[in-house]
Amino acid sequence: MSKPKKTTIQDIANYAQVSVGTIDRVIHNRGKVSPIKKKKIEEAIEHLNFNPNLLARTLALGKQFFICTLIPEAKTSQNYWSLPLRGVEQFASNYKDFGIEIEAHEYSLFEEDSFMEQARVIAEKNPDGVVLAPLFEKESIQFAQLLDDKKIPYVFIDANIPSQNALTYIGPESGTSGFIGARLLNTLLAPADNILVVNMAKGVDNSAHIGVVENGFRNFFKEHQQSPDRKVFTLTIPSSEESDIARELTKFYIKNPDIKGVFVTNSMASAVSKFHRTHELDIKLVGFDLVESNVEELKNGGIEFLISQSPVFQGKRAIQTLFDFFVYRKEPSLVQYVPIDVIMKENVDYYINAQ
Amino acid sequence: MSKPKKTTIQDIANYAQVSVGTIDRVIHNRGKVSPIKKKKIEEAIEHLNFNPNLLARTLALGKQFFICTLIPEAKTSQNYWSLPLRGVEQFASNYKDFGIEIEAHEYSLFEEDSFMEQARVIAEKNPDGVVLAPLFEKESIQFAQLLDDKKIPYVFIDANIPSQNALTYIGPESGTSGFIGARLLNTLLAPADNILVVNMAKGVDNSAHIGVVENGFRNFFKEHQQSPDRKVFTLTIPSSEESDIARELTKFYIKNPDIKGVFVTNSMASAVSKFHRTHELDIKLVGFDLVESNVEELKNGGIEFLISQSPVFQGKRAIQTLFDFFVYRKEPSLVQYVPIDVIMKENVDYYINAQ
DNA sequence: TCTATATTTGTGTGCGCACACATTTAGAGA
DNA sequence: TCTCTAAATGTGTGCGCACACAAATATAGA
Numbered sequence: 001m002s003k004p005k006k007t008t009i010q011d012i013a014n015y016a017q018v019s020v021g022t023i024d025r026v027i028h029n030r031g032k033v034s035p036i037k038k039k040k041i042e043e044a045i046e047h048l049n050f051n052p053n054l055l056a057r058t059l060a061l062g063k064q065f066f067i068c069t070l071i072p073e074a075k076t077s078q079n080y081w082s083l084p085l086r087g088v089e090q091f092a093s094n095y096k097d098f099g100i101e102i103e104a105h106e107y108s109l110f111e112e113d114s115f116m117e118q119a120r121v122i123a124e125k126n127p128d129g130v131v132l133a134p135l136f137e138k139e140s141i142q143f144a145q146l147l148d149d150k151k152i153p154y155v156f157i158d159a160n161i162p163s164q165n166a167l168t169y170i171g172p173e174s175g176t177s178g179f180i181g182a183r184l185l186n187t188l189l190a191p192a193d194n195i196l197v198v199n200m201a202k203g204v205d206n207s208a209h210i211g212v213v214e215n216g217f218r219n220f221f222k223e224h225q226q227s228p229d230r231k232v233f234t235l236t237i238p239s240s241e242e243s244d245i246a247r248e249l250t251k252f253y254i255k256n257p258d259i260k261g262v263f264v265t266n267s268m269a270s271a272v273s274k275f276h277r278t279h280e281l282d283i284k285l286v287g288f289d290l291v292e293s294n295v296e297e298l299k300n301g302g303i304e305f306l307i308s309q310s311p312v313f314q315g316k317r318a319i320q321t322l323f324d325f326f327v328y329r330k331e332p333s334l335v336q337y338v339p340i341d342v343i344m345k346e347n348v349d350y351y352i353n354a355q
Numbered sequence: 356m357s358k359p360k361k362t363t364i365q366d367i368a369n370y371a372q373v374s375v376g377t378i379d380r381v382i383h384n385r386g387k388v389s390p391i392k393k394k395k396i397e398e399a400i401e402h403l404n405f406n407p408n409l410l411a412r413t414l415a416l417g418k419q420f421f422i423c424t425l426i427p428e429a430k431t432s433q434n435y436w437s438l439p440l441r442g443v444e445q446f447a448s449n450y451k452d453f454g455i456e457i458e459a460h461e462y463s464l465f466e467e468d469s470f471m472e473q474a475r476v477i478a479e480k481n482p483d484g485v486v487l488a489p490l491f492e493k494e495s496i497q498f499a500q501l502l503d504d505k506k507i508p509y510v511f512i513d514a515n516i517p518s519q520n521a522l523t524y525i526g527p528e529s530g531t532s533g534f535i536g537a538r539l540l541n542t543l544l545a546p547a548d549n550i551l552v553v554n555m556a557k558g559v560d561n562s563a564h565i566g567v568v569e570n571g572f573r574n575f576f577k578e579h580q581q582s583p584d585r586k587v588f589t590l591t592i593p594s595s596e597e598s599d600i601a602r603e604l605t606k607f608y609i610k611n612p613d614i615k616g617v618f619v620t621n622s623m624a625s626a627v628s629k630f631h632r633t634h635e636l637d638i639k640l641v642g643f644d645l646v647e648s649n650v651e652e653l654k655n656g657g658i659e660f661l662i663s664q665s666p667v668f669q670g671k672r673a674i675q676t677l678f679d680f681f682v683y684r685k686e687p688s689l690v691q692y693v694p695i696d697v698i699m700k701e702n703v704d705y706y707i708n709a710q
Numbered sequence: 711t712c713t714a715t716a717t718t719t720g721t722g723t724g725c726g727c728a729c730a731c732a733t734t735t736a737g738a739g740a
Numbered sequence: 741t742c743t744c745t746a747a748a749t750g751t752g753t754g755c756g757c758a759c760a761c762a763a764a765t766a767t768a769g770a
Contacts (some may be wrong), residue, residue: 008756019720024758032718054452055410056756059725097361097409097726175706180701187542337706342697346535350528350694363726374750379728387747411726575742 007048016044027052038323049144054327064099065326067092067319070115071108071133080267080289080311081106081133084157087315088131092324095276100323103127109240112136119143123150129322130154131315134161137208155321157314160208165324168332170317172309172340174209178216178265181286184305184350185261186220190286191261192229196252198267199236200245213265231257245271259283272311273302290343290351290353298345308351310338362403371399409682410661418452419705420681422447422674425470425478425498426512428461428486435622435644435666436461439512443486444671446678455678458482464595467491473496478505484677486670489516490564510676512669514564515690522680523687524670525620527695529564529662533571533620536641537694539660540616541575543639547584548615551607554591555621568620600626613639614629625649628657645698645706653700663706665669665693 013020018037023288025031025321027039033041044050074082085104091104107115115136123146130147132154134140144164147154153167160169185195197217199210214234221232233256237248249272253259260262261284264272274285274297286305287294297303317336324330343351368375373392380386381396388396399405411432429437434693440459447457460477462470470491477485478501485502489495489511499519502509508522515524552572554565569589576587588611593601603629616639619627624642629652631638641660642649652658672691679685698706 008755010756020757021720021759022718025719028758030759034718037719051451053414053756056452056646056725057758059408059410059755060725060757060759062758096406097411176701176705180699182702217621244740277549337705339696340702341694342699342702344533344535344538344697346538347695347697350531350692367724375727376729376750378751383728384748385729389748392749408726411755414725414730414757415727415729417728417755651742652713 005144007050012044012050013046015048016040056099062078062164064101066127067103067129067322068103068105068127069131070105070118070122072109080291081234083311084315088313088319091319092290105182112139115139131318133158135159138162153325155318157318168334168336170314170336173337175216177307177340178213179220181263182217183305185263185286188304189261192227194230194258195232195261196259197234198262198264200240200268200271208263217263240268242271246275249275267291269303270297273297277302286293295348297346306343308341313338357567362405366403367399367405370396370403371395380610391578413453421456421482422484423458423482425459425460425473425477427464435646438666442667443674446671446674466668467494470494472542484675488513490514510673512673523689525669525691526693528692529567530571532695533568534575534664536618536662537575539571540618540641541657542618547582549585549613550587550616551614552589553617553619553627554625555595564612565620572618589692596624601630604630609678622646623653624658628652632657650703651705661698662699663696668693
């Protein structure tokens with residue numbers, strides 16, 4: 001086996017004729033070093049292509065990084081929000097010897113208070129970093145500012161609030177998700193078929209990104225010539241209970257019996273699909289996220305396409321970004337868009353297995 | 356910051372009242388240890404939940420892992436085969452301090468000899484592991500058996516030869532790729548539209564996986580009711596030169612002017628697209644791989660869908676599998692299918708950026 | 711010129727583990 | 741009971757680095 005021995009601090013010391021202590025000083029910019037030796041050392045580093053061994057460094061430092069996550073609760077492993085968490089844990093377990101410690105906190109998507117409470121708990125713990133899914137806009141801004149004050153770096157995942165000072169945003173470009181949804185639905189429909197967009201949110205006002213998705217969806221139809229007969233409706237349901245959804249859909253479809261395609265802007269498309277099947281409605285459906293119930297409906301044909309936004313990857317990347325920031329002092333780019341996957345019956349299993 | 360100190364060998368030593376040397380013996384199963392102490396130590400390990408610190412272990416061992424890759428040449432960074440290589444290098448650079456060393460070897464997709472020659476070179480170097488894209492079936496089997504003899508573990512990527520003893524196969528389930536291609540093309544066409552499958556290979560006989568893709572494609576139409584008027588043709592072109600392709604297509608389209616959709620089973624869909632555009636043919640096109648020329652045609656509308664098989668991920672995973680095998684003695688599963696991504700104009704940029 | 715004090719540089723220890731080697735203990739033979 | 745050897749266990753060193761502390765050198769003040 002070829003052994004191209006890595007160059008070590010000691011090699012630099014020999015080459016530059018100084019002791020390792022001095023080298024340490026120039027590497028970390030601490031203490032005083034005479035300009036002459038400093039230059040000599042820098043040359044040696046350059047010449048011998050020295051890169052500190054991260055293992056040895058980490059071992060010597062013995063630092064611990066304590067990171068808290070604050071994302072919606074995932075009651076079962078099939079829930080969407082278990083996926084980013086899985087990514088987080090995957091990375092953390094790979095790097096546990098580097099001293100990464102994760103503490104997961106959850107909030108309810110339907111209770112702003114639960115968000116605030118967990119935010120407070122986290123703030124008291126003074127973590128080294130925070131991973132945040134800022135789905136409640138107002139409360140998230142408050143929390144972000146608190147973290148700013150405490151100089152605790154945080155990253156947003158899944159939804160972005162560009163006005164804040166997050167280290168980075170990792171997630172989809174929401175508008176494009178909507179746009180792609182429109183494109184997919186459009187391939188399934190005749191030119192004049194009517195379309196319905198279904199939003200589910202307690203108050204869309206405090207979850208701006210849903211609006212962004214719908215805008216993206218509508219933009220597709222603005223950009224592409226449409227039959228003047230086609231209409232695109234919106235229905236907002238302030239709940240994600242199946243019974244509520246069924247009631248609102250019934251009400252809507254009675255008034256508008258000619259809907260041929262539906263786009264659901266959150267991960268509850270399965271509820272709509274079940275309604276369609278129950279009432280034997282032949283309506284094409286496009287939704288979001290590979291949660292179990294959606295996958296089931298995808299496989300039985302109730303949903304045509306699901307859009308997935310690399311949830312596991314988001315979690316993984318979030319921790320990695322913080323890790324690189326702590327260990328390498330690497331400043332991430334402000335926005336890290338993730339792949340927007342198009343999932344259908346035929347490729348769904350590969351996604352589930354690969355995560 | 357909370358500091359849940361990891362338990363170390365020394366902790367075990369104190370708890371079990373033995374020296375670290377003895378613990379080392381039971382952990383690595385070397386030397387003799389009295390049953391009594393052995394049991395005590397095992398209990399301590401269990402009780403204190405001891406996991407050896409991988410950093411310290413790696414540092415102490417100072418081992419180097421030398422891995423060779425043998426995949427088709429990528430003349431430019433835009434070539435498909437630069438992507439798995441990128442994955443390989445990404446992983447290797449992340450883990451360089453763990454002693455991973457990569458040497459990349461290439462062969463020409465049109466010269467079996469170049470494959471054999473590089474195989475020989477690699478064999479002489481006695482690497483610790485090999486990553487192989489076995490696109491020439493006969494030669495790959497030869498090489499695989501040579502590696503078997505030398506007890507050098509190897510992994511297949513992108514294409515599989517199940518009869519061999521590869522540590523694992525990492526890549527798509529090729530049949531499904533074809534099936535998905537069919538599904539996508541089908542959504543774009545009217546029920547009776549005729550379809551053409553284009554293969555490009557010097558000899559399809561020595562590249563079995565192309566046949567598998569086409570079979571998958573045709574299976575879709577067997578499984579789904581078709582108009583009896585629809586015909587699915589196959590055209591095999593023994594070259595990937597644009598001029599050859601144009602000539603063969605001309606010949607074919609003159610005889611069969613009613614083709615409405617084309618499926619190209621390798622990464623050369625762009626050549627077909629250019630032909631279509633030149634001759635103002637309105638034919639829907641589905642192909643493989645995010646190579647630059649394909650992306651261009653995708654964006655200008657000449658290609659409707661591209662199927663991508665996580666090329667970067669494949670490379671990354673290949674090295675990771677070998678690494679885990681060496682370091683943790685982890686036996687991978689025989690087959691690791693990767694996601695089959697559906698790419699269209701709207702989401703293509705996110706893929707390119709995310710890799 | 712000789713202290714007293716900055717300034718600059720060098721040395722030693724530990725991080726957690728693997729491994730060679732030293733030391734102790736148990737068992738066999740006389 | 742004593743010696744000799746094998747079995748069992750303990751100790752010391754190094755991996756490459758960070759950091760506290762010790763040592764050496766330069767500078768200023770008298």
